[in-house]
Amino acid sequence: MTFPVASPALPLLKRARAPTPDELQGIPWLAALQPDERERVVDDLRVAQVGAGELLCRVGRPATFWFGVIDGLLKMSNDTALGVPITFTGMPPGGWFGEGTVLKREVYRYNIQALRKSLVAGLGVETFHWLLGHSIPFNRFVMQQLNERLGQFIGAREIDRMSDPDVRVARSLAALFHPTLYPGVGSLLRITQQELGYLVGLSRQRVNLALRNLQERGCIRIEYGGVRVLDLQALREYLPQ
DNA sequence: TCATTAAATTGTT
DNA sequence: AACAATTTAATGA
Secondary structure (H helix, E strand, O other): OOOOOOOOOOOOOOOOEOOOHHHHHOOHHHHHOOHHHHHHHHHHOEEEEEOOOOEEEOOOOEOOEEEEEEEOOEEEEOOOOOOOOOOEEEEOOOOEEOHHHHHOOOEOOOEEEEOOOEEEEEEEHHHHHHHHHHOHHHHHHHHHHHHHHHHHHHHHHHHHHOOOHHHHHHHHHHHHOOOOOOOOOOOEEOOOHHHHHHHHOOOHHHHHHHHHHHHHOOOEEEEOOEEEEOOHHHHHOOOOO
């Protein structure tokens, strides 16, 4: 399948609604807030569904939201406005992103595209800044987030340079199972082999082979429409035989 | 709730 | 890229 054509950038406001209690439950940093802070945030939070191929934010657009993935899978591509240098990162449930640009009230530096139909939450820039000024735990969360993601991007560049497909799949998967960055993933990541191939830059067939190799080694278990991690450490350190 | 059908995903060549 | 096999989702009685 060819990837769906991107629709022109998206107003997340459209078709947005208030988050359900269940969805709030899955937002990791909410629990760290004081009741009054929490109230204001919940009031401002909006969730919206984005279709496969839709762009959430585009390089150069002014940052208006801090985004989080409730459900689904996004692709974050870090290409310069001029073009080539690319790194891809998957954005599974539980991931929040855009803080770097929202912090400085700049423009987005990434393209964020939905790999499949996804549920996304957005917190307005103003509220984001208000929180930074009021909650120390929130500041900690954001700092840790920035730090971890930096590590992710450095790792992603290394993955790009590696030639062995099995290793690339293993490392990319390990990154998606990052417990701090993507707490919503748990031990079962909902991702099709097609989507994984699109992220890693391999054909679906090759991904299928790689996954079965990884399963053979006891790192993962292949499930319909997803992958379950059995041994995250082994996945990180996977080497071809 | 169950049976049937369509759609999505996987396994294989 | 194509095809068959398998699994899930949707439909309607």
